[in-house]
Amino acid sequence: MHGTDPQAHGLPGFVGGTLDRVDHIRSNPALHAQAFASPNARLLVLEGLEPVTDDHGLALVPLAADARIEQHVLLGVDLQDRPIFAHLVETLEQGPNATPRSRGLADLVSASDVALYGTARSLVHWHARHRFCSVCGAPTHAHKAGWARRCESCASEHFPRVDPVSIMLAEHQGRVLLGRQHSWPPGRYSALAGFIEPGETVEEAVARELKEEAGISVHSVRYVMSQPWPFPSSLMIACIAQCDDPALTLDETEIEHAFWCDADGVAAALAGDPDAPFLAPPRMAVAWHLLDHWLRGAVAPSDARA
Amino acid sequence: MHGTDPQAHGLPGFVGGTLDRVDHIRSNPALHAQAFASPNARLLVLEGLEPVTDDHGLALVPLAADARIEQHVLLGVDLQDRPIFAHLVETLEQGPNATPRSRGLADLVSASDVALYGTARSLVHWHARHRFCSVCGAPTHAHKAGWARRCESCASEHFPRVDPVSIMLAEHQGRVLLGRQHSWPPGRYSALAGFIEPGETVEEAVARELKEEAGISVHSVRYVMSQPWPFPSSLMIACIAQCDDPALTLDETEIEHAFWCDADGVAAALAGDPDAPFLAPPRMAVAWHLLDHWLRGAVAPSDARA
Numbered sequence: 001m002h003g004t005d006p007q008a009h010g011l012p013g014f015v016g017g018t019l020d021r022v023d024h025i026r027s028n029p030a031l032h033a034q035a036f037a038s039p040n041a042r043l044l045v046l047e048g049l050e051p052v053t054d055d056h057g058l059a060l061v062p063l064a065a066d067a068r069i070e071q072h073v074l075l076g077v078d079l080q081d082r083p084i085f086a087h088l089v090e091t092l093e094q095g096p097n098a099t100p101r102s103r104g105l106a107d108l109v110s111a112s113d114v115a116l117y118g119t120a121r122s123l124v125h126w127h128a129r130h131r132f133c134s135v136c137g138a139p140t141h142a143h144k145a146g147w148a149r150r151c152e153s154c155a156s157e158h159f160p161r162v163d164p165v166s167i168m169l170a171e172h173q174g175r176v177l178l179g180r181q182h183s184w185p186p187g188r189y190s191a192l193a194g195f196i197e198p199g200e201t202v203e204e205a206v207a208r209e210l211k212e213e214a215g216i217s218v219h220s221v222r223y224v225m226s227q228p229w230p231f232p233s234s235l236m237i238a239c240i241a242q243c244d245d246p247a248l249t250l251d252e253t254e255i256e257h258a259f260w261c262d263a264d265g266v267a268a269a270l271a272g273d274p275d276a277p278f279l280a281p282p283r284m285a286v287a288w289h290l291l292d293h294w295l296r297g298a299v300a301p302s303d304a305r306a
Numbered sequence: 307m308h309g310t311d312p313q314a315h316g317l318p319g320f321v322g323g324t325l326d327r328v329d330h331i332r333s334n335p336a337l338h339a340q341a342f343a344s345p346n347a348r349l350l351v352l353e354g355l356e357p358v359t360d361d362h363g364l365a366l367v368p369l370a371a372d373a374r375i376e377q378h379v380l381l382g383v384d385l386q387d388r389p390i391f392a393h394l395v396e397t398l399e400q401g402p403n404a405t406p407r408s409r410g411l412a413d414l415v416s417a418s419d420v421a422l423y424g425t426a427r428s429l430v431h432w433h434a435r436h437r438f439c440s441v442c443g444a445p446t447h448a449h450k451a452g453w454a455r456r457c458e459s460c461a462s463e464h465f466p467r468v469d470p471v472s473i474m475l476a477e478h479q480g481r482v483l484l485g486r487q488h489s490w491p492p493g494r495y496s497a498l499a500g501f502i503e504p505g506e507t508v509e510e511a512v513a514r515e516l517k518e519e520a521g522i523s524v525h526s527v528r529y530v531m532s533q534p535w536p537f538p539s540s541l542m543i544a545c546i547a548q549c550d551d552p553a554l555t556l557d558e559t560e561i562e563h564a565f566w567c568d569a570d571g572v573a574a575a576l577a578g579d580p581d582a583p584f585l586a587p588p589r590m591a592v593a594w595h596l597l598d599h600w601l602r603g604a605v606a607p608s609d610a611r612a
Binding site (some may be wrong): 046119195235 | 330425505
């Protein structure tokens with residue numbers, strides 16, 4: 001029996017935001033200015049792209065007296081009716097990848113704070129990388145409370161990117177395909193994944209990635225769940241696909257090794273068993289939850305977790 | 307009983323591509339040059355962004371003797387082992403929206419040809435709008451067989467955009483919510499939709515859009531299907547959500563009117579009945595198929611179609 005609640009073991013990281021994104025304020029300069037001037041307004045403190053925490057969760061401080069509205073994005077209004085802003089930067093001193101500090105945030109703050117941080121991180125990164133117009137090369141400036149940029153020359157509007165990624169388990173006779181990249185920690189295996197391209201469905205992208213990276217053909221692709229992944233701004237779309245012929249042909253530039261793992265092995269890895277056949281992805285990654293979802297639906301694992 | 311095959315009444319437009327996207331060739335300049343020089347290579351003919359057809363389907367012609375590889379994107383290799391290219395343009399004479407000619411393509415050519423055209427259209431549009439580096443403003447050039455652009459100054463790589471959009475039916479007691487925008491043809495109603503933003507899941511975006519545009523709260527969001535929509539480069543993610551309180555508060559800047567429609571009304575509209583309570587979206591749109599999926603799963607419509 002397949003489990004029906006993908007959240008039975010908690011949420012993946014960055015899921016569960018509670019901010020009201022206040023679309024009606026973004027596009028209304030008067031309401032935007034009023035939110036920025038409100039005594040309730042708060043700045044989400046970041047160090048570069050990194051999160052900062054205090055005893056209450058993410059560090060939120062009043063806006064500085066000389067803060068300039070055009071250098072901030074209005075993330076939304078929180079459950080305490082506070083407009084929450086993030087400060088835009090012109091240069092980034094780090095790349096887009098997750099760091100130990102950003103990966104560890106879920107152990108320190110609530111799920112909704114992790115989601116708030118993820119939203120801020122994606123937007124701050126996007127602004128810093130879009131200071132010029134891709135159409136004509138002229139400077140752009142923040143627009144619509146930071147939810148767009150507008151070209152100062154050709155007036156083109158540009159909107160924050162969200163890059164959909166398919167991440168998938170192929171299933172064959174009670175086993176799922178796990179792979180590892182060369183750069184990962186020793187023993188770590190996870191679901192395969194890749195960016196969805198123009199002109200394909202989620203399901204077509206799942207099939208293409210598995211063919212490219214593992215040389216297998218799949219069918220009956222089933223959507224399981226999604227997750228925003230702010231490194232820098234992906235939307236992970238997690239699926240399970242059926243495979244009839246398990247013979248692998250790996251793309252060794254992408255995948256160092258891959259194998260078909262049974263439910264006992266997946267259960268041991270998710271439980272953190274040192275004798276498990278692989279080191280599971282971190283619980284904040286949607287891959288952990290995809291494996292957990294599959295395990296709860298897998299037919300008769302001989303030693304399923306409670 | 308919910309239907310299990312979302313394709314029982316054909317595919318939405320742009321779904322069902324059969325091109326091999328040959329990732330291994332894109333990143334290998336020697337293989338790329340070999341494909342471009344192949345006597346099998348074909349140019350997909352476009353007029354601006356518009357499709358061109360002949361008796362065989364989409365017009366495909368040999369590459370001109372003076373064609374330059376850097377002005378083309380390698381779309382992939384077709385089932386007849388022909389490398390298919392599209393010509394990149396520097397300026398666009400039309401906007402990104404669908405035209406009668408592009409919307410009508412599905413009546414003229416196969417589903418895989420429609421998908422091929424959609425892929426080409428999204429990529430040609432993206433290249434024309436990304437001639438400059440968003441990081442530093444310098445010119446960029448096509449890279450990786452047209453699947454990236456690279457900055458000539460700061461060496462940043464830029465990849466084609468795919469913008470995920472949630473498109474959804476809210477369901478309440480056997481009825482679904484349909485809305486219309488001011489600009490649509492008289493009588494046309496469809497599913498509500500909106501871009502997924504950084505920091506939210508597909509499901510969170512569905513709930514946000516319905517709250518913003520119709521003032522309703524939903525739960526139990528269920529994924530149904532996806533579709534690439536090349537105007538200019540969306541990924542439509544179609545869902546059905548449950549609503550307990552049907553009282554509507556419309557965002558009248560986005561939605562001119564909305565109403566809850568029962569299965570009989572949806573069935574009549576999809577059948578093209580002139581007495582139907584609304585004019586259905588075109589069959590190439592995923593909204594048509596989402597309505598059809600819902601109808602086949604709806605409980606006991608009194609006059610369901612065969």
